[in-house]
Amino acid sequence: MRFQIVNKDVKNRGDFKILELSKYVSNDDNIFTLLVGKNSSGKSRLLASVITDFKKSADRYQYYPPSKIIAISTGANDKFPRVSDINTSYLFYSPRNKIDRAKRPLSTRNPLFKTDFLHLERIFDYIALEDYFVRYNFKAISGILSHLGLTENFNVSYNINSVVFDQYFDEIYGSKTSEEIDSSSSFFYEPAKLKDVPRNIRVEFIEFFLTRDKNFSVNIESRHGFSSFLRSTKDLFIYLVEINVLRISKISFYEKKTKSRIGLADLSSGQISFLGIFLTLAVFLENNALVCIDEPEISFHPEWQLDFMYVLQKYFSHYKGCHFIIATHSPQIVSGLRNDNGFILDLETDILHRADSYKCSADVQLAEVFGYPGYNNEYLIRLAMNYIAMIIDDKFVSFEEEEKEKIRMLFKLVDNLDASDTAAVLIKQMGNFMAVKEVPL
Template sequence: MSIPNKINAEHVQSSIEEINKNGIPRNRTFDRYFLLISEKKYPVKYVISLASKYTDNNSGALAPNVFNTYQAQKYLTNLGFNIIDKYDNTETTNEGFKLLNLRIVNNKLLGTINYSFINQEDTQNKIYSTVIIGPNGTGKSNLFRIIIELFRELHSQSLGGARFYNVDGRFDLEFSINNDIYSYTNLIDENIAAKFTIAGEVAQVFLLKNGEIIEFGDAQFPLAIVANSIMLTDKFPVLNNDAEKFPIYKYLGVRNTPQNASTRSYVRRTVDYIVSEKDSNAFRSGLSKVTEFLGINNSIEVYYLTINAPTFFKGETSLETFRKYFSDLEEKYKGKEYPPQKLNVYQRLVKEEGVIKSLSDFCNRLFSEGRLQKNRKGSSIKKIAYNLVEESSFQLLKKEAELLDHLRAIGLLYAPEISLNQSGEYNLQESSSGEYHFFSSMVALMATVKMNSLIFLDEPEVSLHPNWQMKYLSFLRSLFSDENYNTCHILVATHSHFLISDLEGDNSKIIGLKKVNNSKDGNNIQVVDLPRNVDTYGWSAEDVLYNVFDVLTVRNKYIADEIGGILDLLSKGQPNEVNRLPSNKYQLLLHLKDNLKDIDPLKQVVMSILKKVE
């Protein structure tokens, strides 16, 4: 179902008259497009919804989930009405990439729900942050997975591939790239859909650009989609084989397959990200910010430990050394079903011209240049170290990274480690869980986030001290303060009220999720947008609990301030208004009476005020 073609200008005029009489509901205001009549502004979708009531069908107001804003503004334009884009000729635009909206209908996990990810009035001169906060069971992680799967599906179709059908139900994913608005959707007018076919069959899913259907091959994407989590149970896709190739997607998590996780693999990936970073100066500057935040010395070392050093790291390694070692290994496993992986890798590298000779020369060079450090007394294991703070050492790691990885793959080096220096050197895996997760996450983000990136952070507060949580988003803004990152959009899923006390209001949005029992529409999750004019920056944890979660804590200063304001109102009233309050303040007192704990002394104050005003 979509906009009935029987709606005409008279029906629209009747809709306008109804709006003039009854006003516009809070949940039906406009975000971008509006109908302008006699200098009054009317939301295009709400106008169409009401206009449907006045057609011959008399079927009532049209539900907002069966058509989109662009269909509404185009329909009204065709009827001759003046539709205004409030961002025309203004400085506030969705520069770069922004995720705008996701409407989900009849999804098995999320039900029917609409998420609006940005405030259109916000400035776009900094990286934009959307924080989605709510208790367990409100679908935050599944929401992130669905968004990524929809982009992956669209990417596949843009290359002529098939849909994956990993998202059930109906959907409309809306995003902007440099002010062009794209919508990937299967929520579209059946009459329009019938005009488009794929392989002779009516299309089931569409891509729109600024309200017009376009070919999938014309799709635009964020330059990178980055998914970060340190939880074993994150729901981000882990893509491994060629059939799942999605090159703009980077998974920065602890799982190395959909079913398995490894902290050692996570560290190795972190080193890979360090090596792949092209702008070493900016990267090392970011590393300095990370170490300063953690309160550790500005010393970060990547190191590798040798295996079989007496054979390969004594300065006498040759092609024959490699041939004999792996021939003996092959003989040992002859006839066995599963030879070691390092043998398979060696046999592949032998076929690549010059690779084994390069590895032999590298082993000898490490010895002759005195770069093989003692690891511990009495051990033959040697250490190959690179100090990331020093530019020359950083560049040397990048230059030798492929050789090091080959040696690791054929079993002559252990997987890399990262050492930090606080009150004595220790490796990353020996650090506190908070340090480990924070450092690894930030390094991975610095190496993968580009301009026009979409970044997902799932519960970054895990293992972080509350003080670090309260500084987390501020640190991210500092880390990505370069103007190239102004075009990025960060989505954070969290349980932590500490996290949003550091959120700046002019380039961020908070979306609250609540569980709802026995809802009329059958949906168990409710979206609660925090009003834009409420800026949480600098709030205490109590302020956040009261304003966002509606949790009343004992001796909450914010509540005390509210009650103080009511007492002030009463004291300043005129003689004929003694003991009278505005309705909203009275309702607040009733709410506090019902929800404050009996042990809270503020409850007694509330009860005393109510006795007076009642």
């Protein structure tokens, strides 16, 4: 069943209002809602509120809840909930989510886990350890890497966490064979530090690491997943990652142009943000999900901001029935929305617009959507010059209501322009001509 939020009730200083987040659509294609507005207009609060509606105590969407909720933030000030009482599967990605994996084990055996807090290393655990993720979404993963100038192959290296290793396995590390392991009193008396380790795992562990030291590491290629060497011990390997005995030591990529190897730590902040957002979706997205993304443009070059919606729409179009809600300050992201199911909610006016009415340049977005046109905005200059010419030629009597509305917009925006700005000068000249000609609005 397709998931969609059409209306959302919002509490603001004690008062309630209803915001329209989308128009009803009859197809199963994904829906995109962009939230725009100045700082403190409530974009991040609205995103958080959408998610907290799915707490167990809430029943508003009880008939058609999302299959999964994915929250993504690359900044430091998101307001996404850190709670686990969400009435559906909930994942939250943030670079700040570097948590103790021993306390929150990987749920690779049950991908429909309830709650998880993701960061890049955790995502690469899933890509490396679950072959079907790579096979099913290889096109998306490959396209994302290619967009960053990287080849489709990368390596994930693991080594042994000696502290946790000692905690769990030092007592039996000296055993030589499975027969000796079977006869070890450690396995029969279950000492406290081994009580959570399944017996068959302990046996496999000894046999697997018998000839290796504690600095053992492996490399896993993205296209092929596990090597044949690891396939026979995959369950063991996953378990050791779950209990934090094995941990990622390095993630490496290959540049397309030079074929040279580059580590994750050597990527730019923009590349890391790009990877975090889109790999989260490549690994965890499913049909009929709710996806909330807070200010994805952080650390992005303007060209990448413009490409953001293109990548999102291109590589995830095979999923159906999802609703993406994205808070943004970027006119490039707004300009990049090319979708019949796309909407823009202006939180300054609480008006919902269809994306097809905003398929225009960043200058138009800055002026009409964000209300801050910047210096020498070509769109405003062109409008002002056009209206001045019409006024001089006495064509103002033919002004349509839409043109009158744009003239009102120009007068409103002039207060946000520097006095020396060409657009400001022309708008003031237009006002003078209108006064002389007694042009009505």
